[in-house]
Amino acid sequence: MRSISAIFVKQARDALKNATIFIQFILFPIMAFVMTEMMAKPDPEIPNSMFAVTFGAMFAGMTPLTLIAMAIAEDKENKSLRFLSMAGVKPHHYLTGITGFVLIACAVVSVLFALIAEFSGMLMIRFVGVLLLGATASAALGATVGIFAKNQQSATALATPLAVMLALVPMMSQFNESVRRIAGVVFTVQMNVIFTNEPTASMAEPLLMICANIVVFVGLFVLAYKKKRLNS
Amino acid sequence: MVRMDNIVKSFGPQTVLSGVTFEAREKQIFGLLGRSGAGKTTIINILTNQLKADSGSHEIGAPPFETGLMLDEDGLFPRLSCIENLDVFATIYKIPRKKALEALQNVELGGSEKKPVNKLSKGMRQRLALARAILHEPKALFLDEPTSGLDPVTAHGIHKLILQLRDRGTTIFLTTHNMEESVKLCDYVALLHGGKIVEQGVPTEVCERHNAMKTMPDMEAVFIKMTGEAAE
Ligand SMILES: Nc1ncnc2c1ncn2[C@@H]1O[C@H](COP(=O)(O)OP(=O)(O)OP(=O)(O)O)[C@@H](O)[C@H]1O
Ligand SMILES: [Mg+2]
Numbered sequence: 001m002r003s004i005s006a007i008f009v010k011q012a013r014d015a016l017k018n019a020t021i022f023i024q025f026i027l028f029p030i031m032a033f034v035m036t037e038m039m040a041k042p043d044p045e046i047p048n049s050m051f052a053v054t055f056g057a058m059f060a061g062m063t064p065l066t067l068i069a070m071a072i073a074e075d076k077e078n079k080s081l082r083f084l085s086m087a088g089v090k091p092h093h094y095l096t097g098i099t100g101f102v103l104i105a106c107a108v109v110s111v112l113f114a115l116i117a118e119f120s121g122m123l124m125i126r127f128v129g130v131l132l133l134g135a136t137a138s139a140a141l142g143a144t145v146g147i148f149a150k151n152q153q154s155a156t157a158l159a160t161p162l163a164v165m166l167a168l169v170p171m172m173s174q175f176n177e178s179v180r181r182i183a184g185v186v187f188t189v190q191m192n193v194i195f196t197n198e199p200t201a202s203m204a205e206p207l208l209m210i211c212a213n214i215v216v217f218v219g220l221f222v223l224a225y226k227k228k229r230l231n232s
Numbered sequence: 233m234v235r236m237d238n239i240v241k242s243f244g245p246q247t248v249l250s251g252v253t254f255e256a257r258e259k260q261i262f263g264l265l266g267r268s269g270a271g272k273t274t275i276i277n278i279l280t281n282q283l284k285a286d287s288g289s290h291e292i293g294a295p296p297f298e299t300g301l302m303l304d305e306d307g308l309f310p311r312l313s314c315i316e317n318l319d320v321f322a323t324i325y326k327i328p329r330k331k332a333l334e335a336l337q338n339v340e341l342g343g344s345e346k347k348p349v350n351k352l353s354k355g356m357r358q359r360l361a362l363a364r365a366i367l368h369e370p371k372a373l374f375l376d377e378p379t380s381g382l383d384p385v386t387a388h389g390i391h392k393l394i395l396q397l398r399d400r401g402t403t404i405f406l407t408t409h410n411m412e413e414s415v416k417l418c419d420y421v422a423l424l425h426g427g428k429i430v431e432q433g434v435p436t437e438v439c440e441r442h443n444a445m446k447t448m449p450d451m452e453a454v455f456i457k458m459t460g461e462a463a464e
Contacts, residue, residue, distance in 0.1 A: 002323055002324055002326060003323075003324050005323060006319075006320050006321070006323035006324045007320070009319070009320070009323070010309060010312065010316075010319075010320045013312055013316055014309065014311055014312060017311040017312070017348070018311055075309075078305075078307055078308070078309075078310065079303070079305040079306075079307040080307040080308070080309060081307075082282060082303075082305075082307055083301065083307040083321075083364070084320075084324075086280065086282075086296060086299065086301050087296075087297065087321055087324050087325065088296055088297045088324065089324060
């Protein structure tokens with residue numbers, strides 16, 4: 001527990017000092033806020049929640065992936081992980097601390113999106129819950145990339161295209177039926193399905209798909225971890 | 233007690249250690265000398281279980297959490313300040329912050345506690361890495377070239393600190409390229425060459441054995457005599 005909180009605090013302090021990371025947390029909500037105020041609200045054709053939902057889903061799909069991959073790769077490259085493990089920090093403590101911080105920060109930002117979308121009550125809980133579930137899938141994928149990457153550079157090279165793809169697939173699948181059928185397995189597409197359906201529609205199937213994503217990514221992570229460990 | 237018995241280690245076709253045996257007594261300073269590439273860092277990595285030897289046995293007489301380590305790769309978190317870096321480990325070891333501040337004072341970084349690591353000079357980073365290594369008052373301390381690249385005054389301060397730690401009962405294992413340092417500081421030295429320990433003993437005795445006692449024991453002459461054949 002001490003190890004986890006030490007890593008958690010370290011990661012939190014680092015996020016506040018690291019402009020490139022900090023901006024990832026605030027850029028999407030700011031864009032959502034500005035576009036909601038400037039475009040959605042004056043235009044009766046655009047639902048007030050549209051931009052918050054779109055950017056929120058992008059944020060949940062992209063940010064945990066890139067942040068966690070970068071954090072693990074950096075600690076590995078700088079040999080910080082060696083000193084942590086010498087001090088008795090177990091790999092699962094380290095990973096819990098890192099992902100724990102990122103997911104809690106994502107939860108806070110998700111509430112921000114909900115406020116911008118002017119969701120309240122059940123609608124807000126549903127929205128934030130789905131974002132967090134997506135963020136969890138993204139985080140598991142990020143940890144896998146972080147373990148796989150030799151250094152920060154290769155982590156960026158792997159994580160960036162993955163994140164961009166995750167963000168764009170839902171849009172692409174709106175225009176093309178066959179893309180939609182294949183892309184349905186991707187969690188960001190399923191998040192989009194939930195958000196575009198009526199709030200009263202059943203969420204069972206998309207939620208199941210998102211959870212399946214989480215299971216697959218955690219499985220990938222376990223494989224990567226067994227193969228590469230944290231230190232090599 | 234730090235001990236190695238007949239350790240063999242190869243990297244691919246290159247045999248770096250071909251039967252290394254030595255014993256460093258408790259509460260003494262043991263100096264490992266050898267040319268660049270001789271395998272000194274490799275020995276520290278094996279002793280601290282970060283690298284597996286091909287054969288042979290070793291022990292350090294202290295569990296990992298009572299072991300301190302300083303390598304040339306310092307593993308510091310670059311954006312965190314000095315004290316925040318130590319905070320991470322103070323939390324892990326359950327040490328009050330007061331101790332972390334004391335450790336900073338001990339390495340003369342008292343005035344720079346709030347400076348981020350990426351704004352420190354090389355010598356300051358090295359001292360911070362030393363502060364982290366001694367933070368939890370380890371029983372066994374491994375220092376890989378603790379004073380390389382430091383100015384004489386700072387190096388002298390570090391020597392004083394190392395001697396103090398020994399007098400308080402810490403077993404210290406260090407490597408160095410500084411022959412004067414090895415004589416001044418070490419209770420016992422061992423010379424690694426060609427994958428084996430080729431000479432060892434109390435520094436003055438080693439120098440006497442090789443007729444290298446001038447007004448001061450001339451470890452440099454011994455070093456060049458024993459390892460320098462190729463450099464002539
Ligand atoms: N991970 C590794 N893979 C392959 N070769 C390695 C590895 N680590 C060390 N070596 C090789 O082992 C030899 C000993 O390296 P080591 O770092 O132990 O030397 P050293 O005595 O510490 O040198 P220096 O005084 O320059 O620090 C070198 O030839 C090095 O190239
Ligand atoms: Mg070395």
